[in-house]
Amino acid sequence: MDPLQRYREIIPNFDQFQRVQSLPLPPTARINTLKMDEPRLLERLDEEGIGYKTFSWYPLGLKLDVESPGKLLENLLGYIHIQEELSMVPPLVLGPRPGERVLDLCASPGSKTCQISQMMENKGLIIANEPSLARVTPLRSNCERLGVMNVAITRYDGRNFPNVPFDRVLVDAPCSSEGRERKGPGVMARSNCKRSLDLQALQIDLLKNALRLARSGGVVVYSTCTYAPEENELVVESVLDRARLEKISIPGLKDCPGITDWNGVHLDDDLQLSSRYYPHLNNTGGFYVAKLVKN
Amino acid sequence: MSPSSSRIRNIFEPLEPSYVADLWNSRFGISLSVFLGYLFFRKAQSVWAVNDNCLPRISYEAIGMRIMNLKDRPWKPTTSALQVFGRHATKNVIHLDSINAMIFLEGKTLVIESNCEPGYVVVFYRGEVLGCGLYSHGKLVSQIPKERRMASVVENGACEDQ
Ligand SMILES: C[S@@+](CC[C@H](N)C(=O)[O-])C[C@H]1O[C@@H](n2cnc3c(N)ncnc32)[C@H](O)[C@@H]1O
Numbered sequence: 001m002d003p004l005q006r007y008r009e010i011i012p013n014f015d016q017f018q019r020v021q022s023l024p025l026p027p028t029a030r031i032n033t034l035k036m037d038e039p040r041l042l043e044r045l046d047e048e049g050i051g052y053k054t055f056s057w058y059p060l061g062l063k064l065d066v067e068s069p070g071k072l073l074e075n076l077l078g079y080i081h082i083q084e085e086l087s088m089v090p091p092l093v094l095g096p097r098p099g100e101r102v103l104d105l106c107a108s109p110g111s112k113t114c115q116i117s118q119m120m121e122n123k124g125l126i127i128a129n130e131p132s133l134a135r136v137t138p139l140r141s142n143c144e145r146l147g148v149m150n151v152a153i154t155r156y157d158g159r160n161f162p163n164v165p166f167d168r169v170l171v172d173a174p175c176s177s178e179g180r181e182r183k184g185p186g187v188m189a190r191s192n193c194k195r196s197l198d199l200q201a202l203q204i205d206l207l208k209n210a211l212r213l214a215r216s217g218g219v220v221v222y223s224t225c226t227y228a229p230e231e232n233e234l235v236v237e238s239v240l241d242r243a244r245l246e247k248i249s250i251p252g253l254k255d256c257p258g259i260t261d262w263n264g265v266h267l268d269d270d271l272q273l274s275s276r277y278y279p280h281l282n283n284t285g286g287f288y289v290a291k292l293v294k295n
Numbered sequence: 296m297s298p299s300s301s302r303i304r305n306i307f308e309p310l311e312p313s314y315v316a317d318l319w320n321s322r323f324g325i326s327l328s329v330f331l332g333y334l335f336f337r338k339a340q341s342v343w344a345v346n347d348n349c350l351p352r353i354s355y356e357a358i359g360m361r362i363m364n365l366k367d368r369p370w371k372p373t374t375s376a377l378q379v380f381g382r383h384a385t386k387n388v389i390h391l392d393s394i395n396a397m398i399f400l401e402g403k404t405l406v407i408e409s410n411c412e413p414g415y416v417v418v419f420y421r422g423e424v425l426g427c428g429l430y431s432h433g434k435l436v437s438q439i440p441k442e443r444r445m446a447s448v449v450e451n452g453a454c455e456d457q
């Protein structure tokens with residue numbers, strides 16, 4: 001059976017959702033303002049006859065009309081970074097400012113790390129943490145290609161990251177990745193409720209540690225690219241005794257509120273303040289994002 | 296600071312900014328002030344640069360960007376670092392035309408006349424830094440890292456024909 005069937009009740013226009021889910025995703029990229037400003041980059045694309053469309057909700061996001069965007073000179077020189085459209089949401093919700101100290105707890109391959117860096121104008125400090133040695137390589141090479149100078153990389157298990165205070169922490173958690181199905185088959189085959197529950201234990205521990213590390217009043221953003229409530233609302237609900245949810249609003253990007261009922265159980269009403277993004281709403285992948293402010 | 300001990304212990308040791316700035320100044324004529332606002336570290340034979348900030352005392356895998364390698368004589372700048380600092384260079388730079396720029400980006404060697412001193416040079420195209428090249432005796436050898444090279448149109452075509 002299609003593992004997504006269990007979401008029939010929570011995803012609006014489910015049939016349309018399923019149709020879009022089987023269509024390929026358009027390639028997207030972010031303009032890297034550490035190396036190139038937006039008008040100059042767009043001018044270059046125009047000159048080279050490369051088709052693009054700017055996102056309605058983010059002027060630095062581009063839908064590209066090319067087959068292998070990774071091979072563009074602009075990508076090799078680090079003027080753009082190939083990044084999924086919704087992957088650009090969590091850094092915006094995190095809202096880092098130049099000079100702050102930020103932790104990216106689950107960082108590789110660093111698409112969000114580098115976006116945070118450009119939002120901070122290469123000032124302040126980002127610690128990009130990634131326990132997997134193999135995954136540190138792409139993280140480093142993306143930071144270097146994009147001209148990032150304010151990132152240090154660590155390799156802790158995020159559950160035990162040492163006690164250092166941060167203004168903001170991003171937990172872009174390892175998840176069942178159901179929202180990435182449009183990137184290619186295979187994700188769904190591994191997806192089921194049991195797997196989600198296994199991941200949930202890890203996700204809760206990561207989020208709890210992130211909240212321990214954030215300063216009081218600091219912002220913690222929790223995000224996944226999956227639909228499973230076990231990995232989303234149920235994880236966030238477990239920390240609502242130490243943080244409050246804040247509503248996310250990104251003008252021009254359609255979302256659905258986080259769910260408050262699942263499998264006959266009523267969840268905390270505040271979870272509506274978190275956001276679910278579905279493929280058929282904006283022609284993207286799928287994502288879940290929650291913004292927490294530490295008490 | 297003790298460059299020799301970091302070579303042995305394989306840990307990040309702070310480096311005097313003037314040590315780094317002087318090397319870049321003498322090879323590329325980059326003003327010393329360009330290197331203000333950064334901290335420098337040495338680990339084994341590599342030098343790293345990071346935005347000047349208080350670094351928590353924890354264990355690091357990487358600190359900022361790897362900017363140079365001291366293993367061989369002369370020292371070698373990374374392409375990433377040249378893309379950040381190289382535009383301030385006032386000597387040992389080579390400007391390429393569009394055909395040569397593409398060949399350089401494919402990672403190949405160009406035959407080119409230049410009055411650069413032999414050694415590593417900053418390679419420009421249309422006023423933008425492409426990366427690091429090694430110049431000597433009328434030859435420019437591209438040092439662009441493999442994963443950042445343009446696929447060679449000619450080579451791929453030849454393979455497909457076979
Ligand atoms: C969804 S990916 C992160 C994507 C990344 N934030 C980006 O935008 O490019 C999740 C990452 O968490 C890492 N991870 C797995 N277990 C972890 C743990 N215990 N602590 C921290 N990170 C972990 C995985 O290796 C993986 O690279």
